[in-house]
Structures are given as C-alpha cells and as structure tokens.
Amino acid sequence: NGSRLYYANLTSSFAGTFLGFEAIGVSRTDDVAGAAASVKAAWSPPVLISRQSATTFSDKEQVWVDNAATSSFFGNVYVCWADFRSDSHGRAFPTPLKIAVSSDGGDTWTVHQVTPASDNGINTQPDGCTVRTDSHGVVYVFGVANRNGQTFEAMKRSFDGGKTWSGTLQLIAPVTNAGVFDPVLGRPVMDGVAGARNDLFDAPSVDIANGAPTGGDATNEIVLTYNDASLGLNHERALLQLSTNRGVTWSAPAAVQSAGDRPLYSAVAISPNGTDVYLVYNAFTAPYQTDTANPRPLVGVVKHADVSSGGALANWSELNRGASGDARGSSQNNLVGEFLGDYVYAAATRTYGAAVWNDARNGADCPAIDAWRLSLRIGTSVPRPAPGTDCPATFGNSDIFGGSYADPTP
Structure with missing residues (x-):
C-alpha cells in the first residue's frame, strides 16, 4: 500500500499554551520527494504522543517502523523516550522509559511505561534508547541503565506488537x-x-x-x-x-x-x-x-x-x-x-x-x-x-x- 516516512522530534509551543518543557511530536509523509524538496504540505501536522505536565521533560526519542512484511505487526510504529518527571535536580529524579505504539499509520498512539520511574543514582532506568524489530515482529528496546550503582547496556522485548513488554530488564554488559x-x-x-x-x-x-x-x-x-x-x-x-x-x-x-x-x-x-x-x-x-x-x-x-x-x-x-x-x-x-x-x-x-x-x-x-x-x-x-x-x-x-x-x- 505504498511507503510512509515518519519523523519524530522534541517539540514545544508558544508561551501560555504549553505546560511542560518539551514533548514528543511525530509527523509523517507519503510524499518523500515533496518533503525532500521542502514542500510543507507534504508533511502531516505533528501528533503529540507524550503526556506532559509542568515538570515533565520528554527527551532522547527514537522512532522505528516494523518494516518486514513477514511480521504479523508489519507497519506498526514505535517511539521510545526517557520521561524526565521532575525539575528538583535532586537524588529523586523519576525517569521511566516510555514507548508509544501506533497501528494505524500514526493517527493514534498508545503509550506504555515499560520500566519503573525510580531513579536515585544507584538504580536508574534506561536512557538513550534505541528501538528495532526483527522479521517476526519482535520489538527490542535498548538503553543504558544503572543497577546497584553499576551501569549496564540493557534490553526489553515485546512479542505482541508492543502491547506488553518483558518484565525484568535484561542486563547485557557492564x-x-x-x-x-x-x-x-x-x-x-x-x-x-x-x-x-x-x-x-x-x-x-x-x-x-x-x-x-x-x-x-x-x-x-x-x-x-x-x-x-x-x-x-x-x-x-x-x-x-x-x-x-x-x-x-x-x-x-x-x-x-x-x-x-x-x-x-x-x-x-x-x-x-x-x-x-x-x-x-x-x-x-x-x-x-x-x-x-x-x-x-x-x-x-x-x-x-x-x-x-x-x-x-x-x-x-x-x-x-x-x-x-x-x-x-x-x-x-x-x-x-x-x-x-x-x-x-x-x-x-x-x-x-x-x-x-x-x-x-x-x-x-x-x-x-x-x-x-x-x-x-x-x-x-x-x-x-x-x-x-x-x-x-x-x-x-x-x-x-x-x-x-x-x-x-x-
């Protein structure tokens, strides 16, 4: 049914209309040539997929599309990011890993919190995330996180198109x-x-x-x-x-x-x-x-x-x-x-x-x-x-x- 290009970015609005620091916006286009030629109308208006508050800073996002036709979830779109929830700058700095999923071409999104929010310097949640899919539709999300004061490369997986995610964070390497x-x-x-x-x-x-x-x-x-x-x-x-x-x-x-x-x-x-x-x-x-x-x-x-x-x-x-x-x-x-x-x-x-x-x-x-x-x-x-x-x-x-x-x- 053709190709669609997605673009995810941090986004903010004018003073008086935006409560948080920055949100995650996703745009898409079916006219890649027009988009490359700077035709504004080639892009859809961005959809804000993160839920914001006065102390929420959504950051370090990445977007990926399940692009293998053998997958049962071919065409699903996934966006991961770190959800910084406090501007206290202290030891209590809740930052869960969020993943948003769209199964209708980017029109609507379901957001999942896939880790706890706790972040105290000893145990932190994955940041700097990367998300990918294999040919069977398994979704993998990676980040760098602390456990008991040691930093690790870490991973979570989903086997049902992003509806549910593996419970324990898999620690790959210190x-x-x-x-x-x-x-x-x-x-x-x-x-x-x-x-x-x-x-x-x-x-x-x-x-x-x-x-x-x-x-x-x-x-x-x-x-x-x-x-x-x-x-x-x-x-x-x-x-x-x-x-x-x-x-x-x-x-x-x-x-x-x-x-x-x-x-x-x-x-x-x-x-x-x-x-x-x-x-x-x-x-x-x-x-x-x-x-x-x-x-x-x-x-x-x-x-x-x-x-x-x-x-x-x-x-x-x-x-x-x-x-x-x-x-x-x-x-x-x-x-x-x-x-x-x-x-x-x-x-x-x-x-x-x-x-x-x-x-x-x-x-x-x-x-x-x-x-x-x-x-x-x-x-x-x-x-x-x-x-x-x-x-x-x-x-x-x-x-x-x-x-x-x-x-x-x-």
Whole structure:
C-alpha cells in the first residue's frame, strides 16, 4: 500500500499554551520527494504522543517502523523516550522509559511505561534508547541503565506488537562512562576542560538484519555498539556485541575503533540480509587537556566489516576518515562550553551504507572564548567575549556531515 516516512522530534509551543518543557511530536509523509524538496504540505501536522505536565521533560526519542512484511505487526510504529518527571535536580529524579505504539499509520498512539520511574543514582532506568524489530515482529528496546550503582547496556522485548513488554530488564554488559566532571557544565567531558558534554557516550546503538522489506532473507542477527571507558581516561573504546538468538545471549564485547581514536559517540547498521556491517563514530585524537590552549582534534570515521555465515565479523576497513576539526570552535548557546550533540547515526542496505556524524572542520577557534571558558573554572577574572566582534566569523560553525559508501566486498 505504498511507503510512509515518519519523523519524530522534541517539540514545544508558544508561551501560555504549553505546560511542560518539551514533548514528543511525530509527523509523517507519503510524499518523500515533496518533503525532500521542502514542500510543507507534504508533511502531516505533528501528533503529540507524550503526556506532559509542568515538570515533565520528554527527551532522547527514537522512532522505528516494523518494516518486514513477514511480521504479523508489519507497519506498526514505535517511539521510545526517557520521561524526565521532575525539575528538583535532586537524588529523586523519576525517569521511566516510555514507548508509544501506533497501528494505524500514526493517527493514534498508545503509550506504555515499560520500566519503573525510580531513579536515585544507584538504580536508574534506561536512557538513550534505541528501538528495532526483527522479521517476526519482535520489538527490542535498548538503553543504558544503572543497577546497584553499576551501569549496564540493557534490553526489553515485546512479542505482541508492543502491547506488553518483558518484565525484568535484561542486563547485557557492564559499561563505564567517560570523562572528567566539569563543575560549570555539571556534566562529564572527555576532550578537556570546558569541553563537549558526553552524557550519552555509553548509550547503545542497535540494528537487526530483518530482511526488510520482504523479510525473506532475514538472519535476524542483532548488532550492538556503545562506548566504554573502563580502561581509564584517554583509553576509551567503541565496543561491539552480536546476538544470533534474539538477544538471549551475546558475544563478548570487541573493540572496533581504529588505533589512536578516542570514540565519543558511535552507531552501527547491518544490511537487511545480514552480510555487511557499517560503523560510524566521532572520536577525539588527542588526550584530555587541562587547559584551553591547544587544539582538540575531532574526526568522523566510517568503517565496514563482512559478516560470516556464523554471524562473526571480519575484514574491518575504514571507508572514510573525515577531515579533522578543532572542537574548541564549537559552542553551547551560552558559550560556557563546547557542544557536539548526543548522537551519530548509520543505516545499511544490501549494496551500501550511509552515516552521519558531528564535524568541526569548518569552525574556527576563538582565543577570547578559550580564555573566558578557562576563567570560569579556575576563578580568574576575564571579560565575557562578544563572539560577533571578538571571534573569527566561523567560530561556532560546527556541522553535521554525512555520506554513503558502496559495499567494498559485494
């Protein structure tokens, strides 16, 4: 019955009509060409699927459609997100994982709370979620969560099209977040003082070889990547795990970054027929820096591996290593630190892979900003710069770069 493209995003309204911080909105289009040409009428008005209050912040959403015709739930749409319910900023910060399901093309949605709300720093609920489906219609949602003070990659599944979800959160592997706590940002950074936040450094990216669109050649192998700092600062790794039995068991974590790279965010994709894997990551290529005086090189890397008949990966190669840029040339809106977002992304077909990453090559460092940012950490008095007059014109000009890459071993 044709194709439909869905778009999920954080959304807010004008003052006086919106009670919460931000909500989750989902739009869709049956006219992809028109949407790509910026025809506004090609898109439906967004449907607000999250339930908001004055203290609710819906965040870190992802949308996925069951796109394998062999599935009994073919066409179902799933959106997952973290439902931050309090602005107290204390130890009691309830944040359940929510999943919304639509079975009528995005017209109506049913929202499920699939974890408890408790979040006390010792036990937290999955954040940075990823949702996928296999060729049988099993739904998988992944996130990073704490249990008894230890952080884990975690998973839940649904076998009935998202109506019910497995009870106990399956803990796949322990993971350690990276970086040094920045007291001004209130968040960890890994490139240096006043650096780019890396909250979701350890969040999962997942894909499944579900044989879309027919489902006929599915292997249903699951590929999972995340970043880990258990070896310590400046020794961060992009780890990858595989499952060939619906997530019941997993291969041991394997480091897949190139030598000299300190991965910041990573994402993975597997071709629908399960023969090729594509990996993208952002990485810093210099150690953590205790001042703002020197460049902080950032690169985007795309890699490829072949999948054997047994599901193992082999023949890793780099398809692209982007031009290096200085992360100091990026900025939060308030200027007090760098900003590189929270994600990279990858997708795969039977003949090529595609990827997007954060890129700093077109941004210029601003020494006045460097000095001011450092002063906020060490207590010296430096006037707040005016970027329009005190900085190069391209300060803050970070970008999203992307590319498509033919299968190197067809």
